[in-house]
Amino acid sequence: MNILDKDQLCNFHKMQNLMNLVYKILNRKKLKIEKLKEKILKNEENSNKTKNNQGTVKKGRILKTDKKRQHYHQKIKNLQKTIKDDKKEIRQLKNEIKEIEKNIDKIKLVFNSKTLKTSKKRFKKLEDMIDELPEPIAVFIKKLSKNFERSINHIKNKFLPNTNNLLECYIGVTLPRYLKKRYKTLHGIKKRLQLSKIRWIKRNVLP
Structure with missing residues (x-):
């Protein structure tokens, strides 16, 4: 699940x-x-x-x-x-x-x-x-x-956290400064990572 x-x-x-x-x-x-x-x-x-x-x-x-x-x-x-x-x-x-x-x-x-x-x-x-x-x-x-x-x-559901504060800490502390204010939700950061992966594939894998 x-x-x-x-x-x-x-x-x-x-x-x-x-x-x-x-x-x-x-x-x-x-x-x-x-x-x-x-x-x-x-x-x-x-x-x-x-x-x-x-x-x-x-x-x-x-x-x-x-x-x-x-x-x-x-x-x-x-x-x-x-x-x-x-x-x-x-x-x-x-x-x-x-x-x-x-x-x-x-x-x-x-x-x-x-x-x-x-x-x-x-x-x-x-x-x-x-x-x-x-x-x-x-x-x-x-x-x-x-x-x-x-x-x-x-x-x-014990695997569910009762807060999204951990995610916010990750976004607010771990990410580079230019991303901190731009991505505040799980959906936003997932989209960002997906786009970054696509760009990496285009540069390094596709001819």
């Missing part, structure tokens, strides 16, 4: 396109976490500074006429609430990052399954929870469902 007659979509580029989108989302969330941490640290310093500025705190309810104590008390209260909300948001962002990374691992397992049955079962689970998935992953699953069978031919 000829490997060139088989139809296997490139999973390397599928995952690469997905990860390009996902990394942008993850980086935004991680950057937001760092900014929130800096904000929390600053607010904690302000809260401690405010406590020190108010001096010795008397026990009991603050009198309405004691405007200074009321001011300090409300400022500290507001800062502590902001710190609490920011910490809560950080926990939520970390959970979202963990969930995205977990789903990416699940998609990789679909392509790396040892049997078609396992691969289809894993993909079906992702389809069933599509409404709960982050947007780029949900969109990826919807697109993949349209040509899923062609994306897992390499599991059934």
Whole structure:
């Protein structure tokens, strides 16, 4: 059976396109976490500074006429609430990052399954929870469902590579520079080699 007659979509580029989108989302969330941490640290310093500025705190309810104590008390209260909300948001962002990374691992397992049955079962689970998935992953699953069978031919036919990246590396690295940009597909390079062979025969074999 000829490997060139088989139809296997490139999973390397599928995952690469997905990860390009996902990394942008993850980086935004991680950057937001760092900014929130800096904000929390600053607010904690302000809260401690405010406590020190108010001096010795008397026990009991603050009198309405004691405007200074009321001011300090409300400022500290507001800062502590902001710190609490920011910490809560950080926990939520970390959970979202963990969930995205977990789903990416699940998609990789679909392509790396040892049997078609396992691969289809894993993909079906992702389809069933599509409404709960982050947007780029949900969109990826919807697109993949349209040509899923062609994306897992390499599991059934072990001689099929699950990516054409090896071919691209050959074309991009091994070939002379004047051919690199001209021939990007297997069909193109085969045609080039065939024409080169014909020219060689005409020069060296035919009278």
